[in-house]
Amino acid sequence: MPTGTRTSTRGKAVRTTMRRIRLGATDRTFAAVGLGCMGMSWGYDELGRDDDESVAVIRRAVELGVDLIDTADQYGPFTNELLVGRALEGIRDKVLLATKGGLVVDDPATYRSHRDGRPEYLRGAVEASLKRLGTDHVDLYQLHRIDPEVPVEESWGALAELVKEGKIGALGLSEASVEEIARAHAVHPVASVQSELSLWSREALTGGVVEHCGREGIAFIAFAPLGRGFLSGSISGPQDLPKADGRHRLPRFQPDAIAANRAIVDQVRTVAEQLGATVAQVAIAWVLAQGEHVGVIPGTKTRRYLEDNVAAGSLTLPPDALTRLDALPEPVGSR
16 A cells, blocks of 8 residues: 655645554554444443444545454443444455453443453453453554553563464553553564553653654553544533533543633644644644654544545645644643
8 A cells, every 4th residue: 555755845734645564573564544433332322322333434435445444342331342343344355343351330420440451350341341342353452541550561472372262363551651562562573552642642752652662562552642632622611521522531631721721722723724624634743743652532423524534644744734733732631
């Protein structure tokens, strides 16, 4: 597949073919813009859930060339995997199907969960995910969080056995440190690391995770590249969020924080207007500019926003725009 050039003319955004990213040391690649499916079933506007539309979004994504479809057993819990499995009926072979395990929901109403990295738990979790997804293997299985009570080597070794059995194609970590990635990698190759990365969540950069992944040939998959929707420019206050929406409990979505953080979006909007792009496209393009090994999985429940997000994959920001975006202030409130 062709890859897009990262060169650009000063002051002008350049449209190129969306690049493809290699999944670690495997022979698989995926388009730089994937689809995160969490919000279709979990976390955002759960009363406005529309499974039929979500299925249409997933299938339209595949039509547009999106081939990384990401879910987890935690989302719902379990209902998101069922939804993804339904959406991929007849087109399973067209995607790199990714799911996650290791976070167990205690209370869906409050999203309270605990970590479980025990080998026996993970084996059962993988088997259950395969059944819900309607497949005999997942292309990428990610340890959703590392259990502090279980050495990562034990969790990773158990998942490596399932790779040998053909039930998992490749293994990834989520929200792991450089030291944890290295420990797992010594047991079995780490193909990907999924962590939050956006214009207002840069810990994966400052903590060296993105750099480490690039050096070791590991794909970095950024979730929430739009700041859980805030960096799309559509949220001016809590009233813009549905009542039954998990973002109401997050510090950055409290009234005072939203008011302060709108200044970040205003600056992104200025760049977007100058480039003839949307705020969301600029936010996604900035994440993709952090490395050739960096991909994104923005989530959406509508085909309109899906197409907007996918178009961002072919947008290369000029150096002066990147400089302005790099200098944006820290957000108010923790993530």
